[in-house]
Amino acid sequence: AQSVTQPDIHITVSEGASLELRCNYSYGATPYLFWYVQSPGQGLQLLLKYFSGDTLVQGIKGFEAEFKRSQSSFNLRKPSVHWSDAAEYFCAVAPTDSWGKLQFGSGTQVVVTP
């Protein structure tokens, strides 16, 4: 069955430290890959996406993600976290032939401490 897994439910990180959020997927063929961020009480905002090409993708707010086909992973990273990065982060995938139906992971809550 197709699935998207975010193994970390909750991560606490100090302001200024680096952050890495994990995402693994199980699909027959490489899907489109996305990371979204949701601040408390808000909708979802797209951080970055991967369709094809360069496996290191740059996004907004200083985030980047690396697609690794051999590991079926699309991990999100930020070198130095700011307090405003406290939010919930969702990995999502969409099969390339599925009319863009996104399948979301269960999310990772990021807490930033001073």
Add this chain to the structure above:
Amino acid sequence: NAGVTQTPKFRVLKTGQSMTLLCAQDMNHEYMYWYRQDPGMGLRLIHYSVGEGTTAKGEVPDGYNVSRLKKQNFLLGLESAAPSQTSVYFCASKRGQGGEQYFGPGTRLTVT
């Protein structure tokens, strides 16, 4: 551009009542989606539409109906609300088969 808007923002229903959630987009997007978000489960697709006059079932369609009479609007209906439908509902739209989905701010629905 307002982007994707949702009405209402909050609603409390009693079991068995009905209601309609409205999603509107001003980006001339073809595709529109309704999701529900529950703690620890991410977002799950309820119904979607690939164009005016079309609708299709997503992952969790039971208990919901939708209509897309106008390209810019996508309505989600609950005919007889149940406590299991307590959730946050998000609408999204997309230009075409590729590209990203743009999300509305959500509607928080509580069914007592």
